[in-house]
Amino acid sequence: MNRVVMQSRWMKFAALFAGWTFLGFVLAIEVYFNLRASMKPDTVNFADVALPQFGRALMWALMAPLILQMRELLPLNRGVWVGGLLFHGAMSFTVMAVYYLGRILAMVIFWGEPLGDFWAIAQSSFYGRNLIDMAYYWAVIAFGYSAEIYRRYKNEELKAAQLEARLIETELKALREQLRPHFLFNTLNTIAVLVREAKNDEAVNLIARLSSLLRMSLENTRVQEVTLRQEMDFLERYLDIQRVRFSDRLRVEIAIEPAAMGAHIPNLLLQPLVENAILHGVAPKAGPGRVEVRGHVAAGQLHLEVRDDGPGLGYGAERAKEGVGLTNTRERLIKIYGPHGQLSLRSEPGRGVAVQIIIPCRT
Numbered sequence: 001m002n003r004v005v006m007q008s009r010w011m012k013f014a015a016l017f018a019g020w021t022f023l024g025f026v027l028a029i030e031v032y033f034n035l036r037a038s039m040k041p042d043t044v045n046f047a048d049v050a051l052p053q054f055g056r057a058l059m060w061a062l063m064a065p066l067i068l069q070m071r072e073l074l075p076l077n078r079g080v081w082v083g084g085l086l087f088h089g090a091m092s093f094t095v096m097a098v099y100y101l102g103r104i105l106a107m108v109i110f111w112g113e114p115l116g117d118f119w120a121i122a123q124s125s126f127y128g129r130n131l132i133d134m135a136y137y138w139a140v141i142a143f144g145y146s147a148e149i150y151r152r153y154k155n156e157e158l159k160a161a162q163l164e165a166r167l168i169e170t171e172l173k174a175l176r177e178q179l180r181p182h183f184l185f186n187t188l189n190t191i192a193v194l195v196r197e198a199k200n201d202e203a204v205n206l207i208a209r210l211s212s213l214l215r216m217s218l219e220n221t222r223v224q225e226v227t228l229r230q231e232m233d234f235l236e237r238y239l240d241i242q243r244v245r246f247s248d249r250l251r252v253e254i255a256i257e258p259a260a261m262g263a264h265i266p267n268l269l270l271q272p273l274v275e276n277a278i279l280h281g282v283a284p285k286a287g288p289g290r291v292e293v294r295g296h297v298a299a300g301q302l303h304l305e306v307r308d309d310g311p312g313l314g315y316g317a318e319r320a321k322e323g324v325g326l327t328n329t330r331e332r333l334i335k336i337y338g339p340h341g342q343l344s345l346r347s348e349p350g351r352g353v354a355v356q357i358i359i360p361c362r363t
Helices: 002-038 046-073 081-111 115-125 128-196 200-219 228-249 271-282 323-340
Strands: 225-227 250-256 264-266 289-298 301-308 342-348 352-360
Touching: 002 046, 046 081, 046 128, 081 115, 081 128, 128 200, 128 228, 200 228, 225 228, 228 250, 228 264, 228 271, 228 289, 264 323, 271 289, 271 301, 271 323, 271 352, 323 342, 323 352
Parallel strands: 250 289
Antiparallel strands: 225 264, 289 301, 301 352, 342 352
């Protein structure tokens, strides 16, 4: 972790150094060609022109942290606009004046001119380009506000992502809590029936299967994504219990391509769909019922389907009768995958219901 932090700091330092160096080079080029246009080209030396411009860029680089601190001490916020503008206006003028007069003083000393001529030279040498130092000051102020706005935006984005993750985790927990009460109630009723009928071995096996299922559920309490193989393992344990409850009335057909088994899917994605198929497709039938679970990968997408051969929902009633399970599943897909997650419901009266899910295949 420390190595990553140090590498990030060095990259930032290198970017700042490159930026200020480039700025000094641009200023040197601009002044150099201006002097060549106004003087004899042979008398203009690029090195002599570039040195003070790189010095100016260095001065700006050293002043930038101080200006940013002054912006934080006296920001241009609502209620202090006038004071902030006057303060930073005076400071920008001071930066420009100090740099300009310091540069003139250095030139006077370097050229051996009398110090008494300092002000005369300063007045005669002043021209509009010197005001760029004031523009620089306000550019640093603008950069500080831009960085602050970007930082706030990223913080809000991070908070939104964390809130979304907590929301998904809460919904997953609620889904588990919704699963347990009626499922446990039905399973315990089945165990009680087996005990009354003196089918002790079957009752013990069912208790063991229920214990295994609950243990697996508790182990994955905070896991938001699992592989399809893990989901099918959990689903098989759930179906083992339902097969005991429905006996010969429930037939389950599973057809999952091996290539799809390693794909990651939201935890507890298929179990509510299979539960709906059993409760609303198999349970109302007088005779045997069938539930099919299919999955395959095509064009980078994972296709999952849960189908039953029950009475169906009736014409035009698909969305009206989705219920809590399907609605929660649809909303989870939207939160996790956005427009790339799809859930469709098809129903044929007397021929059952099919729920199809299409999500990106991530392994």
